[in-house]
Amino acid sequence: MRKGDTVSEKPLENLVNEGQTFPPPAEFAAQANGTADLYDKADADPEGFWAEQARTYLTWSKPFTQSLDWSNPPFAKWFADGELNACVNAVDRHVEEGRGDKVAIHFVGEPEGDTRDITYADLHAEVQRAANALADLGIGKGDTVAIYLPMIPEAAVAMLACARLGAPHSVVFGGFSAEALHSRINDAECKVVITADGGYRRGAPSALKPAVDAALDHGDTSVEHVLVVRRTGQDTAWNDRDLWWHEALEKAAPTHEAQAFEAEHPLFILYTSGTTGKPKGIFHTTGGYLTQCAYTNAVVHDVHRDTDVYWCTADIGWVTGHSYIVYGPMTNGVTQVMYEGTPDTPHQGRWWEIVQDHKVTILYTAPTAVRTFMKWGTDIPAKFDMSSLRLLGSVGEPINPEAWLWYHRNIGGDRAPIVDTWWQTETGAIMISPLPGVTTLEPGSAQKPIPGISAEILDDEGQPFTEAEKVGYLVLTKPWPAMLRGIWGDPERYKQTYWSRFGEKYYFAGDGAKYDDKGNIWLLGRVDDVMNVSGHRLSTAEIESALVSHPKVAEAAVVGATDDTTGQAICAFVILRQEFVEEADEPGEGKDLVQELRNHVGNEIGPIAKPRSIMIVSELPKTRSGKIMRRLLRDVAEGREVGDVTTLADSSVMDLIKTGMSSE
Ligand code: WTA
Numbered sequence: 001m002r003k004g005d006t007v008s009e010k011p012l013e014n015l016v017n018e019g020q021t022f023p024p025p026a027e028f029a030a031q032a033n034g035t036a037d038l039y040d041k042a043d044a045d046p047e048g049f050w051a052e053q054a055r056t057y058l059t060w061s062k063p064f065t066q067s068l069d070w071s072n073p074p075f076a077k078w079f080a081d082g083e084l085n086a087c088v089n090a091v092d093r094h095v096e097e098g099r100g101d102k103v104a105i106h107f108v109g110e111p112e113g114d115t116r117d118i119t120y121a122d123l124h125a126e127v128q129r130a131a132n133a134l135a136d137l138g139i140g141k142g143d144t145v146a147i148y149l150p151m152i153p154e155a156a157v158a159m160l161a162c163a164r165l166g167a168p169h170s171v172v173f174g175g176f177s178a179e180a181l182h183s184r185i186n187d188a189e190c191k192v193v194i195t196a197d198g199g200y201r202r203g204a205p206s207a208l209k210p211a212v213d214a215a216l217d218h219g220d221t222s223v224e225h226v227l228v229v230r231r232t233g234q235d236t237a238w239n240d241r242d243l244w245w246h247e248a249l250e251k252a253a254p255t256h257e258a259q260a261f262e263a264e265h266p267l268f269i270l271y272t273s274g275t276t277g278k279p280k281g282i283f284h285t286t287g288g289y290l291t292q293c294a295y296t297n298a299v300v301h302d303v304h305r306d307t308d309v310y311w312c313t314a315d316i317g318w319v320t321g322h323s324y325i326v327y328g329p330m331t332n333g334v335t336q337v338m339y340e341g342t343p344d345t346p347h348q349g350r351w352w353e354i355v356q357d358h359k360v361t362i363l364y365t366a367p368t369a370v371r372t373f374m375k376w377g378t379d380i381p382a383k384f385d386m387s388s389l390r391l392l393g394s395v396g397e398p399i400n401p402e403a404w405l406w407y408h409r410n411i412g413g414d415r416a417p418i419v420d421t422w423w424q425t426e427t428g429a430i431m432i433s434p435l436p437g438v439t440t441l442e443p444g445s446a447q448k449p450i451p452g453i454s455a456e457i458l459d460d461e462g463q464p465f466t467e468a469e470k471v472g473y474l475v476l477t478k479p480w481p482a483m484l485r486g487i488w489g490d491p492e493r494y495k496q497t498y499w500s501r502f503g504e505k506y507y508f509a510g511d512g513a514k515y516d517d518k519g520n521i522w523l524l525g526r527v528d529d530v531m532n533v534s535g536h537r538l539s540t541a542e543i544e545s546a547l548v549s550h551p552k553v554a555e556a557a558v559v560g561a562t563d564d565t566t567g568q569a570i571c572a573f574v575i576l577r578q579e580f581v582e583e584a585d586e587p588g589e590g591k592d593l594v595q596e597l598r599n600h601v602g603n604e605i606g607p608i609a610k611p612r613s614i615m616i617v618s619e620l621p622k623t624r625s626g627k628i629m630r631r632l633l634r635d636v637a638e639g640r641e642v643g644d645v646t647t648l649a650d651s652s653v654m655d656l657i658k659t660g661m662s663s664e
Helices: 026-031 039-046 048-056 087-097 120-136 153-164 178-188 208-218 245-251 289-298 321-330 350-358 367-376 401-410 491-498 540-548 578-585 589-604 630-637 652-662
Strands: 102-107 115-119 144-148 170-172 193-196 198-201 206-209 225-229 243-244 267-271 280-286 311-312 334-341 361-366 391-395 418-421 454-456 472-474 505-514 523-525 530-533 536-539 553-563 566-578 613-616
Touching: 039 048, 039 245, 048 289, 087 120, 087 321, 102 120, 102 153, 102 536, 102 553, 115 120, 120 153, 120 245, 144 178, 144 243, 144 334, 153 170, 153 193, 153 267, 153 280, 153 321, 170 178, 178 208, 178 267, 178 280, 178 589, 193 208, 206 208, 208 225, 225 245, 243 245, 243 472, 245 630, 280 289, 280 491, 289 321, 311 321, 311 350, 321 334, 367 401, 391 401, 401 418, 530 566, 536 540, 540 553, 540 589, 553 630, 566 578, 566 589, 566 630, 578 589, 589 613, 630 652
Parallel strands: 102 334, 144 170, 144 193, 170 267, 193 225, 225 243, 311 334, 311 361, 361 391, 391 418, 566 613
Antiparallel strands: 102 115, 198 206, 267 280, 454 472, 472 505, 505 523, 530 536, 553 566
16 A cells, blocks of 8 residues: 555546435335335334334244343343244245245356356255254254355355254354364354365365364364365365265255244354454344344345345355345345355456346445456446346445445446445344435445434543534444344453443444534444454454464564555564574565465464565554554554654654665
């Protein structure tokens, strides 16, 4: 990143028109699921409103009589005396209601021509066999299962089969390393791992199974069996505990009677980065989570089951894949596209070709992807017929107005509304977003809490304010159905992390925010030590502890520096152990060492966590009490004049670091 180099400096053909807003097209508004009256209805009786959504969107085996139970804050219960099965809601009932022939997933593998259409009836057959196969391995209600798979339909089948059995799944993103997988498997004490030999990535098979083997070779594992999907056919080492997925499913009984579980039964655990080195196992339960996923997918993404082809480009390993590939759209019986690979394989128009081929109507993606496409140029999407698109969505980080406007024109044909959706792994589902048939869109702002959700912005003293342009902290002021129920095995950390910064009344999201003069909310990024790199959440502490675990490193500090494409980029500052300093000073050695450290982080966490830059320094800027002053390091990483150094214990440190930078 060079100083002052921002996306807005690139010519945008008069695209950027300050303050331009976009009212909903009349035709869109006329058919929209989300209508203006929802706001008043939800305001008048939030709990009654959510109960109505729970009844509208879900099929309950045993109806609930109570909406919210908030008698033991911050531990919420929603619809607690009701019972349901998540898999039955996402699959069986569509078949029972005569929609078995409807395509659930248009699967597009990365190798060209590798496509598969899976109907709801196909899915029904698969989830029953998969549930039986898992049950044959001893999995039942309350057992945890790790899922480490590429973006293939089996990932959704595996999740739904676990849900069918009441076995919470813990999906670990395929880009995480063996070490990261090991700690997640152990934390949740998983009994089975579902993986694949590999997946296709950038035109080649990429192995996954070796990471599972390495994760389980620590000798302390709770895992009894590993189910392996054959995807690439590459050579795979085999252990006694391993079984092929297709063989296990073939052997399993074809029908499975699903049991209903309490609404508050845990549905899944998903690990996410926090401000310490240890990832948090965020866990969600069934009834409330499904309600909000299905409702938001209907009113925000505006899915119409009979006419839409929906495509969420997230990976199943992140919360967006959980809520808006599996649980939301499938509960709504939607037809969707699932794509395995990268956007530029085999060419930079791959996504637009998929939109054209499948006549995709709704596309939900991340700002980092939009900015990448901006860099590749408008002529690439222009080659494809994308007139089917009628709604676009954005998630994962703030979308800057320039990227918003580019997306609106070049992908949405100046026609499709864009919903900028703010939410988190913890919130489970969308919280702040326009309703596309109601809201006049303001590029760059996520605008208003959706009907049923309440948010405020607080100042440093914890006082709510409404003044425009004043920067504060975003908080949520009422429990919501899809809220996390806790951190797996650590209720104290749950209270401490989310419900203590501003007292028990407020859920603290960790994001900075402001209002504009129209009362729209603008999200301003994290205010804690969590970075957002290409929409992936990473903690500075986690990467620091990975660096310090290298034998040559004495101390490390990591900051997120602004980056044009990825939002933030990881920049590390490292102090070496004395005995390795001389070695690093030898001509040419520094580069090798930096590479060695980057690879080490890749092994400890995963390639997504490799720092963009590592600087070897002799000191780090610290306050007198020994706290690293990240603000100053961020200044250096972003190439700015270094800010106020008066609280530094030794103010010459910054000169040393800056001199180091300029001699690089
Ligand atoms: C950020 C992803 C601005 C935010 C669903 C949040 C956003 C974190 C937006 C959660 C948005 C997500 N505008 N910022 N529309 N969406 N964020 O848990 O900082 O991976 O706290 O969930 O992403 O990331 P997570």
